[in-house]
Amino acid sequence: MMSSRMTGSALLRQLGPRLFSVSSAAPTRAECILGYRGAHPIYFPLLSMAIGSQSSLNKRKQETEIDVKKHHVPTTFLDKVAYWTVKTLRFPTDIFFQRRYGCRAMMLETVAAVPGMVGGMLLHLRSLRRFEHSGGWIRALLEEAENERMHLMTFMEVTKPRWYERALVITVQGVFFNAYFLGYLLSPKFAHRVVGYLEEEAIHSYTEFLKDLDAGKIENVPAPAIAIDYWRLPPDATLKDVVIVVRADEAHHRDVNHFASDVHYQGMNLKQTPAPLGYH
Numbered sequence: 001m002m003s004s005r006m007t008g009s010a011l012l013r014q015l016g017p018r019l020f021s022v023s024s025a026a027p028t029r030a031e032c033i034l035g036y037r038g039a040h041p042i043y044f045p046l047l048s049m050a051i052g053s054q055s056s057l058n059k060r061k062q063e064t065e066i067d068v069k070k071h072h073v074p075t076t077f078l079d080k081v082a083y084w085t086v087k088t089l090r091f092p093t094d095i096f097f098q099r100r101y102g103c104r105a106m107m108l109e110t111v112a113a114v115p116g117m118v119g120g121m122l123l124h125l126r127s128l129r130r131f132e133h134s135g136g137w138i139r140a141l142l143e144e145a146e147n148e149r150m151h152l153m154t155f156m157e158v159t160k161p162r163w164y165e166r167a168l169v170i171t172v173q174g175v176f177f178n179a180y181f182l183g184y185l186l187s188p189k190f191a192h193r194v195v196g197y198l199e200e201e202a203i204h205s206y207t208e209f210l211k212d213l214d215a216g217k218i219e220n221v222p223a224p225a226i227a228i229d230y231w232r233l234p235p236d237a238t239l240k241d242v243v244i245v246v247r248a249d250e251a252h253h254r255d256v257n258h259f260a261s262d263v264h265y266q267g268m269n270l271k272q273t274p275a276p277l278g279y280h
Helices: 004-020 029-034 047-064 076-099 101-130 135-160 163-186 188-215 226-232 237-267
Strands: none
Touching: 076 188, 101 135, 101 163, 101 188, 101 237, 135 226, 135 237, 163 188, 188 237, 226 237
């Protein structure tokens, strides 16, 4: 007959991993309430959630603290062409939308969502033709396109565009897609520099947006559900919180595209430099 000590040792070997091991995956809300993941108990779930929530808040705060005045000074001829191209495009936008920043954001994101898709598509096709890896740049550029699309979906909820604004979006997107496609084929370093300067203008626009929100010129309405879900914002988040995280996204895209242009200026292909992945 097995002694009590041996019996206890056997039970410990069987139940120990279930009782005292820590799962690498965070428990879901339902699991935290029930205290179980499957047949296994979860210990100290409320403490873990509190620590995780605080960590998420700190991380979000760090990610939204950006240098709004950061600027790539154009030095080469192509850089100057890219810079003044973006400045020229901004002029009619200022006249048409003035300080209606919700509508301006809608137009901006319609254009900003194009370059990542075009660049990712062309790199994808190149990878297929040459049987080579992209260094993660296909994914990085497509992530950028998807992120910009989510900006558009968010501001569509905030601003209900009029029929002529929708018509303008269709026209501008059609022209810009073909122009950027041709520009990327001719000179990727020029194309990425254009996007870098476009994102600098976006940061400026969203900074002005925030100023009007703080001044009460624009109502700080509750954040749309789509924004709360996508950026994992608090349930009581407002439009100001959305603009802050969107502006941080634009700063990331600014830095990525200026970096991509610099890689080409150094005579290298993007695949030779690891792409910045995992931002979202």
